[in-house]
Amino acid sequence: MNSSVIVFPGSNCDRDIAVALEKFKIKNKMVWHNETNLPKSDLVVLPGGFSYGDYLRTGCIAGKSKIINDVIKHAKKGGLLLGICNGFQILTEASLLPGILLRNKKLKFISKDVFIKVLNFKNSFCSNYKDKNIIKIPIAHNEGNFFANNNLLDRLEDKNLIAFKYCDIKGDINELSNPNGSSKNIAGIFNENKNILGMMPHPERSIDPFLSSEDGSLIFKSLLK
């Protein structure tokens, strides 16, 4: 499997995701934001960070950067596209995913381990979570409060496009287990074809036994199938 990680000025999880992809034997290339052509890739990743310094709005400028045209083409052709944290924000700004990420409800940056429930296994990213659907994973963001109007929320639920919801250790999804105020506790969503996934938590930070969790590994293992 070949992947490309797009590096924007201000990206800061680009190395981490590259390390994770390589750990799971996915052949990766780093692609600079000013390029116009993607190398041949099965998977494209938009990494976390503060692309263009978060100026204007998070993800906004990156959503209009030179490389994005080719990323959109890749996705329209059915290629896999994963946006993590700032990458998720970029996906919504580039209209590849619906909804928007607002500032966290309490207006503070939140960095901690949370639990999320995996809700859809019939896709390229999450098939390996079938036997373990409540996972521990870190979040670290200031704008992770997913917002969508009721029509959109209904559509996401009806079509099974919600990838993850914040929950507690037992899997209960409620206000107490919602760290940032997201509508319906949403932590990640798919597009209709489920080849695009946007998520706020960081799977690349939970991939080995020395870290506080290894549960992120299963995303990469699922991708390899």
Next chain:
Amino acid sequence: MLISKDLIKKHGLKTDEFSKIVKLIGREPNLLELGIFSAMWNEHCSYKSSKKYLKKLPTKNKSVIQGPGENAGVIDIGDNDAIIFKIESHNHPSFIEPYQGAATGVGGILRDVFTMGARPIATLNSIHFGSPEHPKTKNLLNGVVSGIGGYGNCMGIPNAGGEVKFNSCFNENNLVNAMAVGHVNKNKIFYSKAKGVNQLVVYVGSKTGRDGIHGASMASAEFDENSEDKKPTVQVGDPFTEKLLLEACLELMKGDSIISIQDMGAAGLTSSSVEMASKGNLGIEIDLDKVPCREEQMTPYEMMLSESQERMLIIIKNGDEKNAEKIFKKWDLDFSIIGKTTNTKNLDLYFHGSKVANLPITSLSTDVPIYDRKWKKTPLPKKEKNLVNYKKLKILDSLKKILSSPNNSSKEWVWEQYDNTVMGDTVQKNGGDASVIRIHGKNKGIALTVDSSSHYCFAYPQFGGMQVVCEAWRNLVSVGARPLAITNCLNFGNPEKEIVMGQFVECLNGISDACTYLDFPIVSGNVSFYNETNNKSIEPTPTIGGVGVILNLNNMVSQSLKSINSLVLVIGKTNGHMHQSELFREVCNINSGPPPEINLFNEKNNGLILLKLIEKKLIKAAHDVSSGGIILALTEMCLLGDIGAKIKINSNNLSNIEYLFAEDQSRYLVEIDEKDQKATFNILKENDIFYEMIAETKKESLDFDKEFSINLKDLKKINTDWFTKYNEIK
């Protein structure tokens, strides 16, 4: 232009200092030159009051590659890996403008580390505020924490914790000490010493603006009721640009075109150019028309004294400039050749074609006056006699009171605002004794801690200084790390006062003794004097940042209890030292008396033997016993591990309350398996280590005989409530 007395004073110089300047250069300086002198001769940049004593500190051992005098200190951790680290104060700006002051404090210390070629892998900080009830405190706390997070999170460097403290002595002078730690191949370290004539002086990074002018001089004077007016001296940070600067510098550093490099920190272009020339025994010539400026019509005076952030000065090999420029353009950063090195040993500045300053480099470096200030000894306070009432206190009530006090409350509210998992190598997070960061791609790690204890230092500076170093050493040992070296940030009041100067001298004596005995040298740091408002000085607060190495991460331990039915031991002797303890201060309101004294032999012996036990895999959890005594340490271990404990006291000499709350030093609590009892006791006995059993672990509650039993959930709530409630948005 004639320099008036008023102008001299405005530049923070004394009349006799001005006379010395005139003598040194053989004429009166012009206004620009006066500004340059004020930037280089102020306390913050020149260390004129502290130099005499700093020289005596231990700064070398076999792991030290670079001690004080460079941008940061460097230590060797084996296999060609070196760790570069330093702590620095940003107290004064953070009080005037908490968000920007704290943010640029983080930015500045990060530059010190990557200037030397290291990729930063962690930041820590020690922040001190006034009493929570003071009207300024909440705003300062929120601003400083947001500022630290705002900068570090954007840079993508994990926060490895530190400390957050409250004490009314900081009501009008908060402290913000920021530490950065980087990793580098030990054969690819960059230094600031210029070499060779006619090499290119290159300016890279952000443009120069009118912010931070006279910042270093501002930090070299006390505050009064008009301190708000000093806002324009505070710099404004842009972490996004710094991230680009970091990546661009590291990219250029892969090649060999850099001769020397220095960040523009305090006193900006002035101090960076002078320091590079001075170390290389060269002159430097700068054409100020070439300096990238953010605003129009900036004067030479403003350019030389601006402390705009995210800028570097590099001396590049003549001929390599094209390649270097390409890298900085790729990262959308300014790149301008602004001058060259010369053999004149002068600082020569040109503007619009004429020479506007001409000063011997020595007059700005080696000729800066050094003071031997008068100082007064702090007497050792006597123990209060006839104190008996505290012995009647209820243990659980006292524990609850301490556990919920601002200083001992869980700092989760703070830590959650800092990204601590980015870079994927945080193997032990903030909140324990020390954080542990893995060396990328390897099975070894470094342990990091920041410590201070202002009330011990105020009570008796020599014991206090010694205690802080030992505390840092103990925190590193507690996670299984070999302590290697420290960096220090020395926060004091006005050194022109004998009592303050005395606190400084005696704290340093204590620090020096402990560092020497423990072979724990000081490799970098800074001094922050004049933490004083309207004549009231802060309590002396030396902050120690410690670094240790864990060569095999499988030997790392943490403070959380691991399982039920294991044993908890106290290593080290409990003699019942109550003065300056949390029990006396928080519960009994007794602030007098001496701090605990330290026996350095026991300190070292206890620590080294604990490391041996850890390496033999006999220790399941370890935690040093510090403020709050045994009971607080045990409670913290329970809360982190979600495992309860049943306390059993075997000591007959002390009352229970003394035994549980005393703050005798050099002690640890350790959890061991019952089956490892014999092996552990044997090693402890062989090495003459004093130990006692204190508890057995159990499910979900903390119990003590018939006196109390409390559920951990209740204790947790008591421990975390304070911060959340204090900062609730109403």
